Amino acid sequence: MPKYQVPDVSFVKKLTSNEWVSKVIPISNTKQQHPKNIKQLPPHEQKDSLCTPSDCFENVESSSDVMNINNNKNNKRRFKVLLISVGVLLILGVLASVVMGIYAMVYIAKTTVASTTVTTSTTSTTTTFLPPQCYSYITINDTTRLITAGSGSTSDYGLFSTGTLVRFLGAGGTQIATSPPGVFHCATYYTGWYAGALPSLSNTVSGIMCYTDNSSPCIYYNTISVTNCDTFYVYNLTDPPNSNYMRYCTV
Numbered sequence: 001m002p003k004y005q006v007p008d009v010s011f012v013k014k015l016t017s018n019e020w021v022s023k024v025i026p027i028s029n030t031k032q033q034h035p036k037n038i039k040q041l042p043p044h045e046q047k048d049s050l051c052t053p054s055d056c057f058e059n060v061e062s063s064s065d066v067m068n069i070n071n072n073k074n075n076k077r078r079f080k081v082l083l084i085s086v087g088v089l090l091i092l093g094v095l096a097s098v099v100m101g102i103y104a105m106v107y108i109a110k111t112t113v114a115s116t117t118v119t120t121s122t123t124s125t126t127t128t129f130l131p132p133q134c135y136s137y138i139t140i141n142d143t144t145r146l147i148t149a150g151s152g153s154t155s156d157y158g159l160f161s162t163g164t165l166v167r168f169l170g171a172g173g174t175q176i177a178t179s180p181p182g183v184f185h186c187a188t189y190y191t192g193w194y195a196g197a198l199p200s201l202s203n204t205v206s207g208i209m210c211y212t213d214n215s216s217p218c219i220y221y222n223t224i225s226v227t228n229c230d231t232f233y234v235y236n237l238t239d240p241p242n243s244n245y246m247r248y249c250t251v
Helices: 017-023 043-049 053-058 063-129
Strands: 138-140 164-168 190-194 204-212 220-228 233-237 246-248
Touching: 190 220
Parallel strands: 138 164, 190 246
Antiparallel strands: 164 233, 190 204, 204 220, 220 233
């Protein structure tokens, strides 16, 4: 049989409890060594500085987010500038409208005053140019002179022997007839009517005065003058050609 060599075994001395206590180094007596290159944070910042990776990445803004924020700020500034510009333009437009309105009112007022002045001046001028016979005449208001009146034996012979300015008015007619009335009217036999042309404003013309019978619308005649006095006529009458029941008829 082979022989085995028994190894040397050294036995450790069993320590007592007091010996164990003497060999243990108290933790409280040891000084904790900190690396010199590590900066210690103040207590009030230590909590905020501690975060998990997921939390820390949430607080980091990407460059695109920063650009979006800047763009939003710029857009807000542009929008404010645009609003201010529009407001200024509106105010200027209102002011311009007010100024134009005032100018238009002043212009219309001046134009109205000028028109009134011109109208008044024209009226005065027209009145000034009316001839004297428009202010000095006798008036006749006789309904028997109307061409609708019946026959009679009245005559104007001797009534206007010196030439008389006459204005016919009222219910008896306002002017001498300008067409043949026919016989047996105007309270006479030979009815008188004016066959000439009537004058324009403020003018005087001479014309033929005709007298009608059964055979002719102008069997007799004489000359008279007529003046246009704007709203009426003034006649310068003379006696008829003879005394045989001749008369001026009116309408």
